Amino acid sequence: MKSIGIIGSGIVGVTLANGLSEAGYSVCIGSNTKPTVEGWNGTVGLFKNVAKESDIVILSVKGTSAEDVVRDLSEVLAGKTVIDTTNPISDSPPEDGVIEYFTDTNDSLMERLQKAAPKADFVKSFNSVGSAVMVQPKFSAGKPTMFICGNNAVSKVEVSNILDKLGWESKDLGGVKSARAIEPLCRLWCIPGFLDNKWDHAFKFLS
Numbered sequence: 001m002k003s004i005g006i007i008g009s010g011i012v013g014v015t016l017a018n019g020l021s022e023a024g025y026s027v028c029i030g031s032n033t034k035p036t037v038e039g040w041n042g043t044v045g046l047f048k049n050v051a052k053e054s055d056i057v058i059l060s061v062k063g064t065s066a067e068d069v070v071r072d073l074s075e076v077l078a079g080k081t082v083i084d085t086t087n088p089i090s091d092s093p094p095e096d097g098v099i100e101y102f103t104d105t106n107d108s109l110m111e112r113l114q115k116a117a118p119k120a121d122f123v124k125s126f127n128s129v130g131s132a133v134m135v136q137p138k139f140s141a142g143k144p145t146m147f148i149c150g151n152n153a154v155s156k157v158e159v160s161n162i163l164d165k166l167g168w169e170s171k172d173l174g175g176v177k178s179a180r181a182i183e184p185l186c187r188l189w190c191i192p193g194f195l196d197n198k199w200d201h202a203f204k205f206l207s
């Protein structure tokens, strides 16, 4: 199986690292500053080294820093599938349970990232669910759906296979511009959390 490097040492990075490791992948976490990462017993390296040495990269850094991080990694990400878990959440607090974004409706963070590293193949995924139900989710209604998008069809198949191994069905919503629709799902997902303190739900596509 291909090696996976996770750029980001927060709860998403650690959750995916443990889940992917359990699923049999060789995983390394990249941190911007830390030599060790709480909750992860595997290898830790700096962002650039981890991105360089991995076949597939997962980006899970703070949304406000994502563009700068990706610009800095642009050369080492060239030709690689980059699974983008980030959301463009601003530093302002939520209002009435609605988080504020620093992008508007005719823009998305992933489009900015794709421009910052044009030779990388970004695929949006894992952004519309909380870390508590991100790996092997169990719902009485069956498998939840992860909406994905990106310009490279092969990369999207690669990501769908990873999602399958982590217990998800995937729904391909097209090219990078569709991140304009997928990123706001995080705002929707968070509202029951902030209003009712419920953080254990997920989306399902029915047709």
Ligand SMILES: NC(=O)c1ccc[n+]([C@@H]2O[C@H](COP(=O)([O-])OP(=O)(O)OC[C@H]3O[C@@H](n4cnc5c(N)ncnc54)[C@H](OP(=O)(O)O)[C@@H]3O)[C@@H](O)[C@H]2O)c1
Residues within 6 Å of the ligand: 007, 008, 009, 010, 011, 012, 013, 030, 031, 032, 033, 034, 059, 060, 061, 062, 063, 065, 069, 085, 086, 087, 088, 089, 126, 127, 128, 129, 130, 131, 132
């Ligand atoms: N939390 C969730 O349940 C959830 C669910 C879905 C998607 N997301 C999205 O996934 C991403 C990661 O979320 P998270 O909650 O795991 O962690 P986070 O706190 O948003 O991000 C942690 C990572 O960002 C890095 N970082 C922070 N500021 C930085 C800066 N100025 N320059 C470079 N790197 C910086 C940290 O560096 P260090 O390694 O040095 O600490 C760490 O690796 C976010 O974009 C979030 O919106 C979160």
